[in-house]
Structure formats: structure tokens, C-alpha cells
Amino acid sequence: MxxxxxxxxxxxxxxxxxxxxxxxxxxxxxxxTPISLPVRETPTTVKFYEGIDSIPKNSKVLVSFDYxxxxxxxxxxxxxxxxxxMLRNGHKIYISCLWPDGIYMALDALExxxxxxxxxxxxxxxxxxxxxxxxxxxxxxxxxxxxxLASDLRKVYTVDxxxxxxxxxxxxxxxxxxxDFAYIYSGSAGYPGTFEWVKYGGDPTGVPMSSGTxxxxxNEVIPYVQTGQLIGLLAGMPGAAEYEKLIASPGIAIxxxxxxxxxxxxxxxxxxxxxxxxxxxxxxxxxx
Amino acid sequence: xxxxxxxxxxxxxxxxxxxxSYLYKDNPFYKIAENVFVGVSAAYVAxxxxxxxxxxxxxGRLFPKDGPLSFTGLEFDFNHxxxxxxxxxxxxxxxxxxxxxxxxxxxARWGIAYTVAIAAGLKAFxxxxxxVLNQVKAxxxxxxxxxxxFFSLGGDSVFNxxxxxxxxISSLMYFYFSKEQTGNFGRFTRLGIYFLMVSFGASFGFxxxxxxxxxxxxxxxxxxxxxxxxxxxxxxxxxxxxxxxGFWSFKNREK
Numbered sequence: 001m002x003x004x005x006x007x008x009x010x011x012x013x014x015x016x017x018x019x020x021x022x023x024x025x026x027x028x029x030x031x032x033t034p035i036s037l038p039v040r041e042t043p044t045t046v047k048f049y050e051g052i053d054s055i056p057k058n059s060k061v062l063v064s065f066d067y068x069x070x071x072x073x074x075x076x077x078x079x080x081x082x083x084x085x086m087l088r089n090g091h092k093i094y095i096s097c098l099w100p101d102g103i104y105m106a107l108d109a110l111e112x113x114x115x116x117x118x119x120x121x122x123x124x125x126x127x128x129x130x131x132x133x134x135x136x137x138x139x140x141x142x143x144x145x146x147x148x149l150a151s152d153l154r155k156v157y158t159v160d161x162x163x164x165x166x167x168x169x170x171x172x173x174x175x176x177x178x179x180d181f182a183y184i185y186s187g188s189a190g191y192p193g194t195f196e197w198v199k200y201g202g203d204p205t206g207v208p209m210s211s212g213t214x215x216x217x218x219n220e221v222i223p224y225v226q227t228g229q230l231i232g233l234l235a236g237m238p239g240a241a242e243y244e245k246l247i248a249s250p251g252i253a254i255x256x257x258x259x260x261x262x263x264x265x266x267x268x269x270x271x272x273x274x275x276x277x278x279x280x281x282x283x284x285x286x287x288x
Numbered sequence: 289x290x291x292x293x294x295x296x297x298x299x300x301x302x303x304x305x306x307x308x309s310y311l312y313k314d315n316p317f318y319k320i321a322e323n324v325f326v327g328v329s330a331a332y333v334a335x336x337x338x339x340x341x342x343x344x345x346x347x348g349r350l351f352p353k354d355g356p357l358s359f360t361g362l363e364f365d366f367n368h369x370x371x372x373x374x375x376x377x378x379x380x381x382x383x384x385x386x387x388x389x390x391x392x393x394x395x396a397r398w399g400i401a402y403t404v405a406i407a408a409g410l411k412a413f414x415x416x417x418x419x420v421l422n423q424v425k426a427x428x429x430x431x432x433x434x435x436x437x438f439f440s441l442g443g444d445s446v447f448n449x450x451x452x453x454x455x456x457i458s459s460l461m462y463f464y465f466s467k468e469q470t471g472n473f474g475r476f477t478r479l480g481i482y483f484l485m486v487s488f489g490a491s492f493g494f495x496x497x498x499x500x501x502x503x504x505x506x507x508x509x510x511x512x513x514x515x516x517x518x519x520x521x522x523x524x525x526x527x528x529x530x531x532x533x534g535f536w537s538f539k540n541r542e543k
Contacts, residue, residue, distance in 0.1 A: 020311045027503055031511060043442035073505025074498060100336045140341040143410060158368070199414030203422070215498030219491045226452075227426035229418065236494065237501035256504040263500045 005280050011270075012277020019270055026266045030258035037258045044225055045242040048232025051210050052082065052183070058090040059182035060175065062149075064197065065109070067189035068101030071214050077240040077253035078212035079187040080109050085247045087113065087125045087132065092171060094181070096157075097138040098145060098192040103161060106135060130164075134171050137161030142192035146200040150178045177205075184209035194221050198229050212239065289517045297518040301525045304506050309529055315536060317529055346381075349374040427456050455483040 041049075055061065063082060067075040086093055095110075097103045110133070116124040127133060136157050139145045148156035153175055157166050166172050174180060184207050188194040194211040202209035208231055213221050215236030224230040234243055237260060240253035306321030349371045380399040387396035429449040430436070439447045458480035461473070469477045514522035 017311060023500075023503075027500065027507055031504065031507055071502070073508070074501045100340060138340065140337075140345070143414070147410075196414075199418040203414075203418045215494040215501065216491075218494045219487065223423060223426075224418075227422050229422055236497055237504070238497065252508065256501070256508070259504050259507075260497065260500055263503070264497070267496060 008273055008276045009280055011273040012281075014270075019266075022266050023263050026262040027259045030262055031256070034255060035258040037261055039238075039241050039245050039254060039257055041242045041246060042235075042239075044222070044233045044235065045239050045246065046232070047225070048210050048212075048234055048239075049085075049243060049246040051208065051231030052085050052185070053089070055086075055089065055091065055183045058092070060094065060180060061086055061091045061183040061185065062094045062096060062178070062181045064096045064098060064184070064186040064188075065102035065106040066098045066186050066193040066197075067105060067214075068099050069105075071189035072105065073252075073256070074214045074237050074240070075187045075189055075212060076105060076109065077237070077251050078234045078243060079105070080112055080251065081240065081243045081247055081249060081253075082185055082187070082212070083109055083113050084125075084249050087127060088247075091182075093133040094136060094171075094175070095133060096136045096145075096149070098142060098196070099189075100138050100140075103135070103138045110135070129162075130169055130171055134169060135161040143196045143200050146192075146196055150201060150205055153177050178207055179205050181207055183207065185211065187212045188217070189214050190217065193217075194224075194230070198224055203229060210234075212243075294518055294521070297513040298521045298525065301510060301513045301518075301521045302529075304510060305522075305525055305529050309533060312533065315533055317533065344368075346374055346378060350378065427452065429453060454479070459483045 063079070063086070065079060083093065095106050097106060110127075113125055114123070114127060118124050125132075129135070137160060139148075139156055141148070141156075145156055153172075154166055159165055160169065178184065178201055184197060184201055186194050186197045186209070188197070188211055194213055194217065197209060197211065201207070209229075210231045210233065211221065212234035213236070215238075218233070218235040221230070221233060222235075225233050234240055237253050237256055240251075241257045244251045244254050303321045303324065306317040307325075309315055310318040349368050352368055352370050380402055383392075383395035384399035386392040429452055431446060431449055431453065433446065433449075436449070437445050439445050458476050460480070462469075462477040462480035462484065464477075467473060510522045512518070514520060
């Protein structure tokens with residue numbers, strides 16, 4: 001028993017660089033040699049999928065890109081998945097951005113969708129700007145922008161991201177404010193994002209909305225799902241992977257799940273050994 | 289592959305591995321990457337703030353110009369009509385800048401007062417409606433609904449409703465300080481602490497998950513940059529950093 005305790009004490013006091021190295025390897029090896037692990041859908045992701053799937057065909061939907069390069073690995077796969085799902089159902093997509101970098105993320109996502117080809121080497125979606133989507137672009141002001149969109153979209157956007165006047169875009173003809181959209185989705189990495197869309201967009205207008213967020217935000221956002229203010233939620237990269245599975249478009253999120261799982265196992269092992277070592281040391285140091 | 293894409297990959301690989309090198313210990317590569325990040329971020333935020341906020345929103349209204357404003361190839365609103373009311377934020381903004389002179393620093397308070405009042409008014413309703421009223425409403429659950437199963441892991445159930453109700457009330461009671469937390473009341477508030485601990489544990493778990501996701505993103509990029517398309521950027525940069533770090537550690541071994 002003492003021998004086992006000594007081993008645990010040694011593992012509990014291991015150099016932090018060894019832990020970094022092991023986590024690095026736990027992430028790197030599954031990425032280099034893809035390992036397929038089962039992905040199980042959680043109820044919030046299923047609710048999210050069903051929420052988007054239940055939008056009447058050929059509706060007008062608002063998709064907001066509220067993130068930047070720093071959180072791209074988590075949010076981008078979700079947003080690409082949401083665009084795919086919405087385009088399959090024939091929706092017209094209106095893209096806004098509350099983050100300045102969001103517009104570049106939106107351009108990347110649109111390029112990814114445009115370049116996608118089927119096994120016959122034909123474009124999968126064959127989307128055209130101003131027919132299938134409008135890139136409204138970034139406007140500063142966070143919640144003020146959402147409040148502006150809720151009352152009069154043309155006061156926030158007079159031109160789109162390409163400088164074309166909103167009044168000259170046919171797709172914008174019937175759009176006056178948020179009430180004219182059938183659905184709102186925000187891919188959010190923080191402020192401004194999901195919270196602001198719920199408070200100033202979804203709740204006041206009653207337009208159904210959902211969101212994809214970074215893992216760090218999940219604990220704060222999840223109460224909105226329980227209240228019905230959000231129709232489901234994509235929670236970090238695992239949420240994106242589950243959604244990719246549901247829409248049958250495996251992508252980068254599913255590829256990353258093995259790495260995520262192995263890294264978690266390593267972290268859990270070290271947490272367990274760290275705690276055991278702490279208690280053993282505490283017991284040995286006790287004088288009475 | 290264009291030259292700019294290859295150059296970008298080499299810079300990205302260098303900065304990523306430079307930041308990762310901190311895991312070994314503080315070193316010049318980390319310092320370079322850190323300082324570049326701080327400098328670029330500050331300049332980027334300054335440029336973005338001026339060209340996307342101050343210029344179109346303020347000057348665009350005081351000195352209207354036909355047609356949109358182009359910044360980094362993307363367009364922003366610039367075809368507003370002249371509006372004299374925008375002199376007011378201009379004056380308040382200038383007053384805030386005058387705080388650098390000790391004699392005029394009282395002027396900044398007006399601008400700050402205006403900003404605080406607007407933000408408080410704007411956020412108060414949204415917060416009250418979405419975060420208080422709707423949450424309170426959703427906490428009013430039916431504990432004895434015949435239509436719900438007694439237990440369900442994911443969906444609504446009587447058991448989950450009981451947990452929700454007890455968790456909400458006991459956690460709130462923990463922050464009730466007008467009564468000493470002893471006896472039965474103390475035991476109930478202790479239950480509240482356990483609920484809060486579970487919540488903190490979940491937050492920690494999600495935070496770890498998020499950081500690993502970001503690490504996966506960086507590794508995916510580094511794997512891409514290690515291909516022949518990018519002239520094996522990752523391998524060469526990694527080799528360079530290891531060799532220089534090894535030499536640097538050898539030279540500074542006494543420190």
C-alpha cells in the first residue's frame with residue numbers, strides 16, 4: 001500500500017511540462033491518425049437541429065457571425081453546418097456581424113459552402129449572392145445594433161458589405177425589421193453575442209432563435225434553453241460535432257472529437273492523481 | 289499557393305510555436321510573439337474603432353458624403369443625412385479627451401455620466417425582462433404533472449423539476465444574509481452550496497473543453513502548414529525554435 005501511495009505521490013508531483021507534453025500528444029496523435037469515436041447527440045443539440053429543421057421551407061433567416069479567429073475552431077464548424085442545413089431547406093440567408101472579424105469568418109464560411117462539390121464534381125449548393133444570401137456585414141454598437149434591427153433595419157444598414165444600397169437589393173424588399181425573419185441564429189463567442197440577441201432581438205420581437213456558443217459560455221446560456229428563449233444550443237466543439245452528425249455532413253468538428261476525448265482522459269487522470277496525492281500528503285503530514 | 293499565403297503560414301507557425309514555447313519556460317520567442325500580439329491588437333482595435341465607429345457614425349452625420357465608405361475592401365454606412373444633434377456626442381467626446389489636462393479633467397465626468405446613463409437605461413430593461421422575469425417564470429414548474437415521466441435523464445420529468453426547484457431556492461437562500469445560517473435553515477443553505485459547486489465544476493469542465501478545442505484548432509493549422517504546399521513551414525520553424533532555445537538554455541544554464 002505504501003509503495004502504491006509513493007507512486008501516486010510521485011505522479012501528483014510530476015513536472016507540469018510533462019503534463020503539457022502528454023496533453024499535446026493526446027491531441028496531436030488522434031489528429032495525425034484519425035480515430036473514429038462514436039458521437040452521441042445531446043438533447044440541446046437535438047432541440048437545436050429540430051428548431052432549424054422546423055422552419056417553413058424557403059423562409060427568410062438571419063444568421064449572425066459574432067466571433068473572430070481566436071474562437072474559430074469552436075464556432076466556425078457550427079456556422080458552416082447551420083448554413084448547409086438552411087440552404088438545403090431553401091431558406092434565404094441574411095448575414096449580419098456584431099464583431100468586426102465576423103465578416104471575414106462569414107466570407108470564409110460562404111467560400112467553404114461555395115467550393116463544396118458532390119461526388120459528381122458539381123457544386124453542392126450552387127448559391128448566388130443576392131439570390132440565396134445577402135452579406136449585410138459588420139456594424140458597431142453591439143446591443144444598439146440589435147435594437148436598431150428590431151425597429152428599422154434600414155437605419156442600421158443602408159448598404160451591404162459590398163457597398164450595394166439595401167434598397168437596390170431585391171432580396172431585401174420585404175425586410176423591414178427583425179419581425180420579418182422566420183428565425184434568428186447567432187454563432188457567438190462572447191460579447192456582443194447570444195445574450196444580447198436574446199435580450200434585444202429574440203425576446204422583444206418573439207422571433208424564434210437559437211445559438212451556437214463557445215464551451216466557456218454554455219453554463220450561462222443554458223438557462224435560456226430551459227426557458228424556451230433559445231430553441232436548443234450548440235455547446236462548443238462537441239455541440240458542433242453532434243450537429244454535423246445530425247445533418248449528415250461530417251466535418252472538422254467530428255474529426256476533432258477523438259483528440260478532445262483523449263485530452264479529457266489525460267486531464268481527468270491527472271486531476272484524480274493530483275487529488276489522491278494531496279490527501280495522502282495531508283495524511284502523512286498530520287502529526288496526531 | 290500564393291506567396292502571401294505561404295508567408296502568412298510561416299508567420300502563423302512561428303507565432304504559434306513561439307507562444308507554445310512558454311510551456312518550456314519564459315524565453316525570447318515567447319516575448320517576441322507576445323509583444324507582436326499586443327502591438328498588432330492595439331493597432332487593429334484603434335483602426336477598427338476609428339474607421340467603423342467614429343468615422344461613419346459621427347463624422348458621417350456631421351460631414352455627409354455620398355456613397356459608402358470602403359475600409360479594408362468592405363463597405364460601411366456613409367450616406368447619412370446631416371444631423372446637427374451629433375454635435376452633442378462630438379462635444380462630449382472632446383470633453384472626455386480633455387481629461388488628460390488636470391485643469392479640465394472635471395469635464396470628462398459629463399461624458400462618462402452620459403455613457404453610464406445610456407448603458408444603464410439600455411441594459412436595465414433587457415436584463416430585467418430576459419434574465420429575471422423569464423427565468424422566474426420558468427422556475428415555476430409543475431411538480432405533480434401527470435403527463436411527465438417521473439425520471440428522465442435529458443428531457444422534462446418530475447424528478448428534474450424537483451431538482452430545479454430545490455436547487456434554485458436553496459442557492460438563492462445561501463445569499464440571504466439577514467438570518468444566521470444555522471439549524472435547518474443552515475442545512476438547506478448548505479445544500480445550496482453543493483448546487484453551486486456542481487455549477488462551478490460544470491463551468492470548469494466547459495472551460496477545459498473550450499481550451500482543448502482551441503488547441504485542436506491551432507494543431508490543425510500547424511498540421512496544414514507542415515505540408516509541401518507551405519514549404520514545410522511548421523517543421524522548419526519548430527526545428528529553428530528548438531535549436532535556438534537549446535542554445536539559449538545552454539548559455540543561460542546558471543540563471
